[in-house]
Amino acid sequence: MSDAEIRVAVLGARGRMGAEAVQAVTDAEDMQLVAELGRGDARETIVEAGATHIVDLSVPDATEDNVRFAVEHGIHAVVGATGWDDEKLSRLQDLLSEHPDVGVLIAPNFALGSVLATAFAAKAAQYFESAEVVELHHPNKVDAPSGTAARTAQLMGRARRDAGVAPSPDATQKDPDGARGAVVEDIHVHAVRLRGLVAHQEVLLGSPGEQLTIRHDSFDRASFMPGVLLGLRTAASRPGLTHGLDGYLDLGL
Template sequence: MTIRIAIAGARGRMGTAAVKALTEFEDMKVVAALDYKGEGLFVHGESLTDDANGIPVYTNFDLLANETKPDILLELTTPDTVYENMHRAITYGIRPVVGTSGLSIKQIEEITKFANDNQVGGIIAPNFSIGAVLMMKFAAMASRYLGDVEIIESHHDQKIDAPSGTATKTVDMIKEYRKSHIQGHPDEKEHLPGARGASIDGIRLHSVRLPGLLAHQEVLLGSTGELLTIRHDSFDRSCFMPGIVMAIRNVMERNELIYGLEHIIE
């Protein structure tokens, strides 16, 4: 069986890398690109041309679904379009595999219920890197014993949401192990607003945005007389491709939507 894949965001850096990676697998075929422009044109790398040997571009999801009949929508766009694209995909029985961060907790809950009610498999993965997911799992396990935690996540300066989906997902995973409490001195004061970062369940999150970075995160776990640092660095977008392939194959066997790649990593 060949898995038919439509990609939203196929001309972006992640999308371009995904197209290249997926064409290497005999059981997968990229059949369409969903974009905001270029109807009738074809994707070749990061460019749109009239060369029909490329991937056909659609600006209308209904037309894409009816003409190309994909099994999977690989969603790699931006937070302002991902929810609507997921909803439309599920309506057609197309399984969403989502690497776009920025969805709110409420949106994740709503789209999960919608997918499960329609028995359509899917996955929302804040990070497709296997190493990053292991970093999150290890940090969550360690927080049972070292419960004072701060997270520093660093990304390129074109990332538009902060904190990252990886950082907030890390907190969600840690909350399953760590007893909730407020960290630091009870009379702590910020002389500059934001100096201590954001706070979720008492865990401090700090976001760095600089050119030259890709995706990096370190989790600092402190206790009396010691510090454990768990860090992951992504240096090239190729590191996300094995996770994307794993997710695509996995959701073909599912009839519910899951949040986080850790659910399919043994």
């Protein structure tokens, strides 16, 4: 075992994302998979296995304890589990201040393309007169619009407001059935549901004579793994809490 090696314990290893992560870490030449934990397994295994990093893909009621355990043992953490509200984040930040060498990444989305698309959309939104979002998903999805689309629209709307951009022009007077969709932070958001699709998003920006379109297609949860590996490779060099994978990308946005 070399000191430089990234020794990874996967938590939530029996879920679908967990199984993908186990495979991805196993396939990565610069990493070693040292433990796989599921619900009920003892956290001590992480330490006994000599893990330098955890990937936490467990459930909302377990993730806080998992991450705190890692931090207390000087182990870096890449976290895809949900349920991190402001209170939990604040408690984690307090703990991290006592362990200044440990890096934790909490990322609601590990798809690099999606993270880039959102960052680009937020950046570009201030330079165009009009901005809208269309998200397209499989028809089994229960909420509309998607969380990613709502967050993208929020970031775009805020960037436009900060730059003093007026709301997108819209002369609509008659729309009895709601064809213009939802409005999030002054940005219209449309949700399409179509059999055959997985998760897709299109940001449309328009000015006189030109249009910029930023589209992300997610076909498979395999798309999350490059982001997870990037997280693992970067966490040790970014002590403290990073929220969102974009914090690890060299975007300068």
